Amino acid sequence: MHLAVVGTGRVGRMTLLALAHEFWIKELTLVDVAPRLAEAVAEEIRHTIASTRVPMKIFAYDQDKAVEGADMVLVTAGFPRTPEMKDRTELTAVNASMIKEIAEALGPRNPEAKFVIVTNPVDAMGTLFKKISGADWVISTGTNLESQRFRSELSKQLDVPITAVRGFVGGEHGADAVLLWSTVKIDGKSLKEYLNRSQKTLDKEGMKESVKEISRMIIQVSGGTRQGPAVSFRDILRSIALDDNKVLSVATPYQTPQIPEPVMVGIPSMVGKNIGPTLETFLTEGERGELQKAASKIYGTYQGALTSP
Template identity: 40%
Template structure:
């Protein structure tokens, strides 16, 4: 029996929940949101869709956090979304308070693996784990990884399944393509693509989509479902998610290729070339510096 809690039923929360439940591998799902009536009506929508697919998943929509109990996986999308022109880090103070509050309550009723989606996603994962003491991952750079693969496939006019490779570091503008992992038909991509063009695309396309569509939903919603599925079904896929790293006096969440199943690991960081490993170290230091500065602006443990 697999039970998943979805904390937040906004656009991205709805998309992730829909994709997950349509996979047919979840026995129970709880949909929580603070907005009155929203999770209950979303429950009905999902029940209609499940009936069409002949799936017997049981669903509960609720405005009470007390109903989120005994979950194996808890997916957190709660918080304010990124708006046009806004950096993910701009959301830190407002969303950190929300995430810290959830981190104090959810573990009381759930011995789960926590999957953070709320932005700035890596820092929110660190906040949640700092407050709760529970193992937390961030969806990290798996979204950037798929954006990178799709763009290279389009430029080279090859099927996207011919392209492999990963993006690492911190999710967002500071993400870095780990070029030593990028292959096309199992051959290093080399000079087949303009690397600067690929990097620009990976970093600029989210903002372009937000301006035109109001948010990035369909891509991340599908990609994040794959992370959930790999955990629940113990698929042990290699993905670029952010998992806990111990750095100086804090736990920080940085993405690198890692095996994702019921347990997270081992990491493939040792297989990267020296330049890519340097980028990950640099990303960790930068993350830590901003994270510590931001922690001083709030009282998350109060």
């Protein structure tokens, strides 16, 4: 499989380290507009696969239009969130111009590609990329990372192994993420049943705050999130490439009566060569209502991106 990664900055490089262990990648194309950055990163990955023994051909370019005939494209290019930013939507204008340029270059040259968008605000940027590129198969990474954080917090608060925890987050990546409590299972039991049997308690409001805001602390202390996003994106790409149909909380086009066109909204879905079915019908009425609210927020951000210079 030919995978292209557009953007080899902090997030792109860490994701590439995770991908250096993936035997399904036969050809890897790296692109970054920063002079010689993709070339330098390509050398690092070549050194890495000398250890991991994954036989892949690696190419590096400094122009988006150099990417042709890819089977899958991961777009990480863009300015990252900084500690002083209250919300990822503050990146809308500056990153929208990049996404438009990348979409115009990649869409026609990669007609069979599956596009996975990472650039923040990710759901609006995924929607914008699909609009501009005209590509059929586009998703954003949605709330898959929040779902990992959710399970991590459940494991910590309940003092159970992470392997015993299941649960998902939906909605918007960021402030309007929706913790889907109805999806939580602990040792195969519903959360309510587990808490009753174990006599444990759970601070749901505190957990909600932690899941949504933990990235701010990480950015303030270490300069940016790295490992968590990298393995999240790796998991999505792997499930697509191998047609694993793993349930992941990616964002796909979602229509509601309140908005005139679909936008990318995170909903737990089976992820493979195709996306779906989703778990939406299994959610509570309240949770589905929160997804619709998130869709309206994402639509507003998308409209701002669409009209930005």
